[in-house]
Amino acid sequence: MYDPRKIILRPIISEKSYDMINDNRFTFEVEKKATKPQIAQAITEIFGVTVTKVNTMNVAGKPRRLRAAKGTTRSWKKAIVTLKEGDSIPFFEAQ
Secondary structure, eight states, rough: OOOOHHEEEEESSSSHHHHHHHHEEEEEEEOOOOOHHHHHHHHHHHOOOOEEEEEEEEEEOEEEETTTTTOOOOEEEEEEEEEEETTOOHHHHTO
């Protein structure tokens, strides 16, 4: 099968993500090839909560330059997970 900890890479900590906690929505960086059902199942297995909705988006890398070399930052996938009313993830609450 798959390891849920390889699908959910890290939580996204920002002002916008903390504002969404009040709406029971939590933001994570996820594996690029992960699907919405896989993300929902991984969150359920890791944190023991009920997922009602998963929104995903691919974040493109931004162009960067170091002297003569041009390049981009890495691109990644973001998932915004909505939980059932009453559920929460304690990791975000402690911050």
